[in-house]
Amino acid sequence: MRTKRYRVTLTADERSDLLRLISTGTAAARTLVHARILLKADTPPGERGAFDADIAAAVETSVSTVERVRQRFVEDGLQRALTPPAPTAPRPTKLDGRGEARLIAEACSPPPGGQGRWTLKLLADRLVELGIAESISYETVRRTLKKTSLSRG
Helix, strand or coil, rough: CCCCCEEECCCCHHHHHHHHHHHHCCCHHHHHHHHHHHHECCCCCCCCCCCCHHHHHCCCCCCHHHHHHHHHHHHHHHHHHHCCCCCCCCCCCCCEEEEEEEEHHHHHCCCCCCCCCHHHHHHHHHHHHHHHCCCCCCCHHHHHHHCCCCCCC
């Protein structure tokens, strides 16, 4: 078995705060799960605590969640271990307003020769051909067209 890299040792105040949090049951479900993980992972100095797999089974969560909660508690403290991490920054969009306008204009124009209608793949390829986007998926084209009130029927 692996040795634990992050050992959780709670103070009496931290333990009582976590017990109070769980007993009231008014916090977010994720916060309550994290509190239960910390209580089960609490190991007095010199003792061997429970394994992450055992804690995960008792709290009905994944082993990786137990590992992440332990790590956040040791590195950042109790409050950070209880709260979820801040969301990461969203990816920049492939199409700006001009690109979206050009996509709509292309979708409203006659389809290329030999085609009965524009497909999402054809529109994506056309945007790349025109230099509007370096690369673009048909799913991005679909989501962009769905945002508009464009009726192709």
